[in-house]
Amino acid sequence: METKANDTLKESVNNFFVSAQDSGLELRQGQLDMAMDICRAIEDRKSLAVEAEVGVGKSYAYLVPAIYNYLNEHKQVIIATSTIALQEQLSTDVKKVLEMIGTKIPVFIAKGIKNYACETRLRKVMVKNKSVVLKEVLQSVKSGEADRSKLGLNVPEDLWQQICGISYTDMCMSCKKSRSCPYCKLRYHLRRSGGIVICNQNLLAAHMINIENRAPGIFNTHRGLYIIDEAHNIENKIREAYTVSYSRDDLIHLLLNCIDMTPYKRKSEIRAYALDTAEDVELLFKLLVRQVKAQSKALDADTSVYHLEQNPITDGLLRRVLNRIKHLDERSTVILQDGIDFLNKVLNTKEYIVWLEMDGKLKICVCKKDIRRKISSMLFPYRNTTILTSATISDKNYGTARDKCGYYLNSIGYPIIGNVSEPKPSPFNYAKNTMLYCSDALCYPSLENREEYRRQSIDEIVKLLDVTKGKSLILFTSKEDMEYVYRKLSNMHLPYKILIQNKTSSQAHQLEKFRTDTNSVLLGTGTYWEGINIEGESLSQVIIFKLPFPVPDPIIEYKMSMAKDKIRDVAVPEMIIKLKQGAGRLIRSSSDKGIVSIIDPRAGRKLCNFYRATILDTLCEKNETNDISVLKEFWNRICEEEL
Numbered sequence: 001m002e003t004k005a006n007d008t009l010k011e012s013v014n015n016f017f018v019s020a021q022d023s024g025l026e027l028r029q030g031q032l033d034m035a036m037d038i039c040r041a042i043e044d045r046k047s048l049a050v051e052a053e054v055g056v057g058k059s060y061a062y063l064v065p066a067i068y069n070y071l072n073e074h075k076q077v078i079i080a081t082s083t084i085a086l087q088e089q090l091s092t093d094v095k096k097v098l099e100m101i102g103t104k105i106p107v108f109i110a111k112g113i114k115n116y117a118c119e120t121r122l123r124k125v126m127v128k129n130k131s132v133v134l135k136e137v138l139q140s141v142k143s144g145e146a147d148r149s150k151l152g153l154n155v156p157e158d159l160w161q162q163i164c165g166i167s168y169t170d171m172c173m174s175c176k177k178s179r180s181c182p183y184c185k186l187r188y189h190l191r192r193s194g195g196i197v198i199c200n201q202n203l204l205a206a207h208m209i210n211i212e213n214r215a216p217g218i219f220n221t222h223r224g225l226y227i228i229d230e231a232h233n234i235e236n237k238i239r240e241a242y243t244v245s246y247s248r249d250d251l252i253h254l255l256l257n258c259i260d261m262t263p264y265k266r267k268s269e270i271r272a273y274a275l276d277t278a279e280d281v282e283l284l285f286k287l288l289v290r291q292v293k294a295q296s297k298a299l300d301a302d303t304s305v306y307h308l309e310q311n312p313i314t315d316g317l318l319r320r321v322l323n324r325i326k327h328l329d330e331r332s333t334v335i336l337q338d339g340i341d342f343l344n345k346v347l348n349t350k351e352y353i354v355w356l357e358m359d360g361k362l363k364i365c366v367c368k369k370d371i372r373r374k375i376s377s378m379l380f381p382y383r384n385t386t387i388l389t390s391a392t393i394s395d396k397n398y399g400t401a402r403d404k405c406g407y408y409l410n411s412i413g414y415p416i417i418g419n420v421s422e423p424k425p426s427p428f429n430y431a432k433n434t435m436l437y438c439s440d441a442l443c444y445p446s447l448e449n450r451e452e453y454r455r456q457s458i459d460e461i462v463k464l465l466d467v468t469k470g471k472s473l474i475l476f477t478s479k480e481d482m483e484y485v486y487r488k489l490s491n492m493h494l495p496y497k498i499l500i501q502n503k504t505s506s507q508a509h510q511l512e513k514f515r516t517d518t519n520s521v522l523l524g525t526g527t528y529w530e531g532i533n534i535e536g537e538s539l540s541q542v543i544i545f546k547l548p549f550p551v552p553d554p555i556i557e558y559k560m561s562m563a564k565d566k567i568r569d570v571a572v573p574e575m576i577i578k579l580k581q582g583a584g585r586l587i588r589s590s591s592d593k594g595i596v597s598i599i600d601p602r603a604g605r606k607l608c609n610f611y612r613a614t615i616l617d618t619l620c621e622k623n624e625t626n627d628i629s630v631l632k633e634f635w636n637r638i639c640e641e642e643l
């Protein structure tokens with residue numbers, strides 16, 4: 001690609017896309033428009049939020065301006081995305097673009113430390129475990145490769161957890177192997193070199209918090225170009241980075257550590273006091289487990305987040321544990337300030353959101369209420385360019401570009417002076433190749449109707465599977481519902497294999513089975529709503545079991561408490577963004593065709609409410625019916641046309 005020295009960024013980028021057609025890259029208007037919007041934002045030193053639907057080619061739309069800008073300014077470019085698979089894909093794309101431009105610049109993939117083998121831990125494990133695979137890992141680390149995905153070795157998960165890196169600040173800084181350690185070398189380059197860094201959003205959040213605390217950043221620059229892909233996840237990632245949590249084990253460990261570290265003379269006094277405090281901790285967590293169980297019974301959707309119900313008993317216990325830890329802090333030689341700060345925050349519900357998280361074990365979590373201001377100052381400093389992009393940041397289809405993405409932009413404190421582009425529509429032919437089916441057959445999905453709703457759903461799902469002869473992904477908001485439907489469908493001896501998301505096999509493995517057995521049906525929840533990318537016949541229908549309204553956890557409730565209308569201003573936008581993610585699994589290429597079926601009657605004609613209007617307005621599938629015979633006709637016609 002020929003670029004003249006005095007070309008502006010826009011000219012260089014435009015020339016790239018025009019001449020790339022000779023190398024077989026199809027010119028897509030949405031992609032070019034998006035690339036130009038990004039050039040404008042970089043030149044004006046402003047941020048930009050831009051939604052790009054599937055097929056626009058958003059990665060090239062931001063990579064090309066980012067690379068040309070790097071060639072001009074030599075300032076590190078940081079691209080953050082949300083999965084390792086996307087990081088790897090982006091690294092391939094960067095290499096292709098560099099090849100097309102005919103230049104070389106350093107490219108780094110930066111993952112969390114747990115993705116790298118740690119020689120120190122590895123050698124400790126090898127004292128007892130003489131397995132061949134560990135010898136091969138060591139060989140690879142010594143030759144400079146510690147990244148798990150590049151080792152090409154099948155290390156079982158539990159073994160990997162024993163040999164991977166744990167903490168850069170706590171372990172690597174004082175490690176004798178740091179000079180030769182591949183992970184430490186990577187961290188050195190991230191801090192000192194330029195180039196393109198492809199990281200995950202957690203690492204970007206950690207970098208920004210370091211900068212905010214005036215500590216050294218992970219990356220080279222804090223005034224460079226940031227590109228955040230899958231940006232609909234960034235609020236949660238930053239909230240996670242600011243969240244402090246303690247489990248029962250963490251608090252007990254704090255107390256036991258206090259006993260261990262106390263000099264012999266005062267040990268017995270401290271021991272008695274610390275053990276009494278540990279009993280209070282035990283009691284507190286027993287009560288909290290009961291709270292979680294009671295709350296989960298009253299929910300019909302999956303969540304790992306629950307309320308910490310602050311009644312006089314839990315409040316009293318929390319205060320007693322806090323006062324006792326303060327007392328220990330004064331009398332022992334161990335500093336317990338972190339624990340004291342945490343418990344003070346838990347009791348300060350005016351400024352902090354406090355919740356319980358049950359993910360294997362129970363944790364008490366706490367985070368500042370107004371995280372928006374933090375995100376805003378970290379991500380969008382004055383005259384700095386941060387590009388936010390995703391296929392799902394708009395929650396409506398009317399008004400200005402800023403109105404369309406209003407809910408998302410507000411939740412991250414996006415600055416008023418930042419640019420917002422008109423969403424870039426998909427170039428795929430949805431009008432011809434897709435149909436939306438909104439069923440009126442089921443009862444209202446209230447908690448009381450749960451059994452009846454499930455029972456009625458089976459008939460409807462079987463009819464829908466018959467339209468496409470299997471080849472469907474069914475998305476649920478609750479594991480219990482998913483397992484019920486799986487049991488029923490599995491016992492019906494349908495002519496298609498029924499697969500279900502499960503703990504014993506990885507998502508990649510289940511997807512591979514679904515892809516290769518063309519007629520199979522896959523049931524999933526949680527992560528299955530996004531990130532599944534299956535082109536072709538295997539995925540001809542997406543069935544939405546229930547509209548994905550958010551579970552009213554403490555974070556959502558806080559957002560609702562700040563809104564004028566908690567349903568229209570919070571619940572519906574959250575639902576729409578997730579629904580778009582789920583429905584977006586259907587069409588992944590220009591030749592894909594298929595059906596999105598919503599069996600929840602809140603999208604149907606009978607209720608004909610605000611939800612339905614918003615769903616019809618925002619989904620790409622505009623051809624809508626509630627008549628299954630019309631759906632069949634559409635599907636048969638489109639299949640015949642292909643023959």
Ligand code: SF4
Pocket residue numbers: 117118119120121165166171172173175176177178181182183184
């Ligand atoms: S520097 Fe860190 S990752 Fe490397 S061997 Fe030492 S502790 Fe492990």
